[in-house]
Amino acid sequence: MTHAPQRFAFRLLATDGMARRGEITTPHGLVRTPAFMPVGTQATVKAMYTDQVRALGADVVLGNTYHLMLRPGAERVARLGGLHHFMQWPHTILTDSGGFQVMSLAQLRKLDETGVRFQSHIDGQKYHLTPERSVEIQGLLGSDIQMQLDECIALPAPEQEVQRAMELSLRWAERSRAKFEAMGGVEKGQGLYGIVQGGDVPHLRVRSAESLAAMPFEGYSVGGLAVGEPQEVMLRMLEVTTPAMPVDKPRYLMGVGTPEDILESVARGIDQFDCVMPTRAGRHGLAFTRRGKINLKNARHADDPRPLDEESDCPAARQYSRAYLHHLVKAGEGLAAMLLTWNNLAYYQQLMQGMRESIEAGRFQDYRASVKEGWA
Numbered sequence: 001m002t003h004a005p006q007r008f009a010f011r012l013l014a015t016d017g018m019a020r021r022g023e024i025t026t027p028h029g030l031v032r033t034p035a036f037m038p039v040g041t042q043a044t045v046k047a048m049y050t051d052q053v054r055a056l057g058a059d060v061v062l063g064n065t066y067h068l069m070l071r072p073g074a075e076r077v078a079r080l081g082g083l084h085h086f087m088q089w090p091h092t093i094l095t096d097s098g099g100f101q102v103m104s105l106a107q108l109r110k111l112d113e114t115g116v117r118f119q120s121h122i123d124g125q126k127y128h129l130t131p132e133r134s135v136e137i138q139g140l141l142g143s144d145i146q147m148q149l150d151e152c153i154a155l156p157a158p159e160q161e162v163q164r165a166m167e168l169s170l171r172w173a174e175r176s177r178a179k180f181e182a183m184g185g186v187e188k189g190q191g192l193y194g195i196v197q198g199g200d201v202p203h204l205r206v207r208s209a210e211s212l213a214a215m216p217f218e219g220y221s222v223g224g225l226a227v228g229e230p231q232e233v234m235l236r237m238l239e240v241t242t243p244a245m246p247v248d249k250p251r252y253l254m255g256v257g258t259p260e261d262i263l264e265s266v267a268r269g270i271d272q273f274d275c276v277m278p279t280r281a282g283r284h285g286l287a288f289t290r291r292g293k294i295n296l297k298n299a300r301h302a303d304d305p306r307p308l309d310e311e312s313d314c315p316a317a318r319q320y321s322r323a324y325l326h327h328l329v330k331a332g333e334g335l336a337a338m339l340l341t342w343n344n345l346a347y348y349q350q351l352m353q354g355m356r357e358s359i360e361a362g363r364f365q366d367y368r369a370s371v372k373e374g375w376a
């Protein structure tokens, strides 16, 4: 008899203040939290092999419904065996639902109660993305952790606009959930996350979180942040939002962030993160290190024989001189993006591992202080 796959599960292993150490079980393995999820928008973590991403300690990578529905197409990926096989990543995949990317990338967008109509930024083809179609696409891709379709608005925005978008997202949460259950996602052990909206308005944040908590989502995202608001506004919204979220489900802060953003957000109860920062910055000559950021475009590195960080266990940080990396960046060599992306993802995963260990040991505040000292 075909044995039913294990159900999606989250175990809280330790807490230290609001910081949490947990473990998510998905159909493709375990996700250790706090977790940083490298972004693999078009079925690749840019400039990296999947084995390398795994070797750095990543348990999950992020894919995007918007990009993959346009190219190569969700049905085509399904015909070819699903996204895990297509990109040769046999571990957990989380996918975003497309709403955020439509609003930031597509042309001629029209949003209404049914969903969002738009034209592809690639070839102008017309699409109608609904909560149901977004879940269907994520199912076709074989995503282990799926997102509801939501409406994320830029900040600052008038309160009635924030309320309208938050209430629409709640109605779309219901429709996304119904489609996910009709497609058998629960039985497959996949998870669907509700996304908390509410902008920078505390009582709307709490209403959104409490309404979603009444629905049986496997996890909850905090959306509508990292959209141009100051860091202190983002952190303040976390302080009002995470206490209103279920304590026994994963919490995912979308699109965040810098190492400092992540440290401060773990301190306020967030478990999962994704951001293009380490990979995009790597392609633009920027290295994240324990001593802060280094811009390798800068001529001051031209004769510097030192590596980025001789104590790092990542070859990109330990073996190559800053002079060489500066040369590669100035020469526009592809190896520059490869080595700096490798270094940056290594740094982010080392930061997450350090947080996980410090929470287990009840020493998160000491770890947070020591990391910040290094940047000073």
Ligand SMILES: Nc1nc(=O)c2cc3nc(NCCN4CCCCC4)[nH]c3cc2[nH]1
Binding pocket: 096, 097, 098, 099, 100, 147, 150, 151, 152, 195, 222, 223, 224, 225, 226, 227, 254, 255, 256, 275, 276, 277
């Ligand atoms: N479905 C969905 N809903 C959101 O409210 C959302 C909110 C988000 N906020 C961001 N911020 C990304 C910020 N990023 C920082 C580095 C440079 C590129 C932009 N990504 C997001 C993705 C999101 N996805």
